[in-house]
Amino acid sequence: MPRVPVIGITACTSMIELHATQTISEKYARAAAKAACGLPIVIPSLGELMDSADILDVVDGLIFTGSPSNIEPFHYNGAASAEGTLHDPLRDATTLPLMRAAIAAGVPVLGICRGFQEMNVALGGTLHQKVHETGVFMDHREGKDEPLDKQYGPRHTLHVKPGGMLDRMGLPAIFDVNSIHGQGIDVLAPGLRVEALAPDGLVEAISVENGKGFALAVQWHPEFQVMDNPHYLTIFQAFGKACRQRSVLRQRLLLSA
Ligand SMILES: N[C@@H](CCC(=O)NCCCC(=O)O)C(=O)O
Numbered sequence: 001m002p003r004v005p006v007i008g009i010t011a012c013t014s015m016i017e018l019h020a021t022q023t024i025s026e027k028y029a030r031a032a033a034k035a036a037c038g039l040p041i042v043i044p045s046l047g048e049l050m051d052s053a054d055i056l057d058v059v060d061g062l063i064f065t066g067s068p069s070n071i072e073p074f075h076y077n078g079a080a081s082a083e084g085t086l087h088d089p090l091r092d093a094t095t096l097p098l099m100r101a102a103i104a105a106g107v108p109v110l111g112i113c114r115g116f117q118e119m120n121v122a123l124g125g126t127l128h129q130k131v132h133e134t135g136v137f138m139d140h141r142e143g144k145d146e147p148l149d150k151q152y153g154p155r156h157t158l159h160v161k162p163g164g165m166l167d168r169m170g171l172p173a174i175f176d177v178n179s180i181h182g183q184g185i186d187v188l189a190p191g192l193r194v195e196a197l198a199p200d201g202l203v204e205a206i207s208v209e210n211g212k213g214f215a216l217a218v219q220w221h222p223e224f225q226v227m228d229n230p231h232y233l234t235i236f237q238a239f240g241k242a243c244r245q246r247s248v249l250r251q252r253l254l255l256s257a
Helices: 026-034 052-058 089-105 114-122 229-256
Strands: 008-010 011-016 019-023 039-041 059-063 109-112 154-158 174-177 192-198 203-208 215-218
Touching: 008 026, 008 089, 011 026, 011 089, 026 059, 052 089, 059 089, 059 229, 089 109, 089 114, 089 174, 109 114, 109 229, 114 174, 114 203, 114 215, 154 203, 192 215, 215 229
Parallel strands: 008 039, 008 059, 059 109, 109 215
Antiparallel strands: 011 019, 154 174, 154 192, 192 203, 203 215
8 A cells, every 4th residue: 555655844943932943834734735645744953963864764755845034145155144134054954955865865855935945055056135136136025014815925927948847747838926035046056957937037946957856946835825726736746746656666665675
């Protein structure tokens, strides 16, 4: 009997009162369970306390989540962040090596928003720290005072490149996506392919060229109300299929050992 694929979901660190806490937004777990048909488990950000290889031993896929925090710029030789920028060094110390290890091992990866930026930085790319101050791109940030449905509602069109993963999934050449980020890709990491662009030319989706497994990352949030959006659902279903294939392979390897 094929078992349900285990999908690791990366966590953010924060303080709740006096307690150091690991958090994921529930929508990622729900999308992993409902749209990708997997068993979501939280991957805490404990930095060097956990080895990436040990994590890869127990998961069939990984979702690198979004977060209000920004990757510390020293990871991409960027200038120091503006004062007051929210960072999460433990998350960086966990997700950047984990991203590299997962891609190298062919473990299915879906990066979302911060997770998209993590894929680029982990593989040697750089970020714009404030996309809206470049003078080139539109403001990709949400209206923080608006209701959640509005914040995560359609904001701009997405232009899918022919011949890539998104195209092969059967997604249309143009569709609407949400937008909840202040940072964005500046220099694309070697080995990544641009999958889609915003109308202003900002990179919105990337994949690993000649990757050993499913390795896709998107700057928008397909996990939000995923069951109500056929395009978002297509992405989670494709990721879920890749996780199931790895699960079957892992089960076979375990049985033959
Ligand atoms: N901080 C980065 C990444 C933005 C991001 O991931 N936003 C998600 C917010 C919370 C969520 O929905 O998970 C940036 O500003 O670019």
